[in-house]
Amino acid sequence: DTGVSQDPRHKITKRGQNVTFRCDPISEHNRLYWYRQTLGQGPEFLTYFQNEAQLEKSRLLSDRFSAERPKGSFSTLEIQRTEQGDSAMYLCASSFGTGTEAFFGQGTRLTVV
């Protein structure tokens, strides 16, 4: 297993455009997390899944953000009508079960210009 994979690694987009990121977790992991990290800050929770079920979405997240995990495998995170404040590193992580450590991908760096 090659670990958690994220695509693309970098994305530059114009304000107002939609973007979609993909995450492929470690194959046997049933939990998948999305976080956002800005410079000098810790990972900020966005949402997480157990298999295909979305367990929680951060209340801080606007309706422009949506995530899916069809068939409990890979996941996508979509941001509609991007704003400059969306510029950040978007991290995906996966784990097996509850209370266990998560393994992170390398992240997707989004720059909104």
Add this chain to the structure above:
Amino acid sequence: GNSVTQMEGPVTLSEEAFLTINCTYTATGYPSLFWYVQYPGEGLQLLLKATKADDKGSNKGFEATYRKETTSFHLEKGSVQVSDSAVYFCALSDRGNRDDKIIFGKGTRLHILP
């Protein structure tokens, strides 16, 4: 809700100094506790973990003991090296609770001077 609080950085030490990075938590269930490390230009990786009270996690010379009575999980290393320069994050996952997502502290940047 659950939370993790860790000491603010940056922390600057000389090589071979003793390191402590404080972490305290709030949780209502039975949290597992973690320390993650992020080296410059790299992704987050697990450094160590502890899953129940009085457990000690250890890795690469780092240690942390799960203290339920003080709700703490402080990271320590007896003799730091330049290669330990990184950002360190304390995290928890609250098992036995509907809110069991993994949450992180804000991170502590560590600089080790040769």
